[in-house]
Amino acid sequence: RDFVKENFPKAHFVDPEGTxxxxxIFRIWFTDxxxxxxxxxxxxxxxxxxxxxxxxxxxxxxxLACPRATVVKAMxxxxxxxxxxxxxx
Numbered sequence: 001r002d003f004v005k006e007n008f009p010k011a012h013f014v015d016p017e018g019t020x021x022x023x024x025i026f027r028i029w030f031t032d033x034x035x036x037x038x039x040x041x042x043x044x045x046x047x048x049x050x051x052x053x054x055x056x057x058x059x060x061x062x063x064l065a066c067p068r069a070t071v072v073k074a075m076x077x078x079x080x081x082x083x084x085x086x087x088x089x
Contacts, residue, residue, distance in 0.1 A: 003075045020065035023049070027058035035060065042081040044074055 004013040004024060014023040026035055039046055039060060049059030064071055 003072065007075070007079050016064065020063060022062050022064055023056075023059045024062060025059050038078065038081045038085070041084070042074070042077040044078060 001013050001015075004011055008024070008026075010028045012025040012027075014025065016022045029035075035058065036048065039048075047061035049056030049061065052059075062071070062074070
């Protein structure tokens with residue numbers, strides 16, 4: 001949550017509700033089609049919100065059931081991919 005707040009200030013982190021899955025919402029910057037190449041470049045396998053319907057198309061679902069270091073690494077990889085190609089902040 002803190003990493004998202006500091007590094008993706010316009011993204012929205014959805015607090016998990018009794019589970020280990022969370023959503024990051026990038027609606028303010030990207031459509032789903034625009035975001036997916038960055039996720040791929042970051043070498044992440046996230047669940048795209050588009051499979052759950054059009055209302056969640058700009059969401060990416062993260063699995064947090066792993067060591068904290070793995071989550072931090074994934075977030076850093078996504079940030080690096082975004083920073084390499086766009087002025088999105």
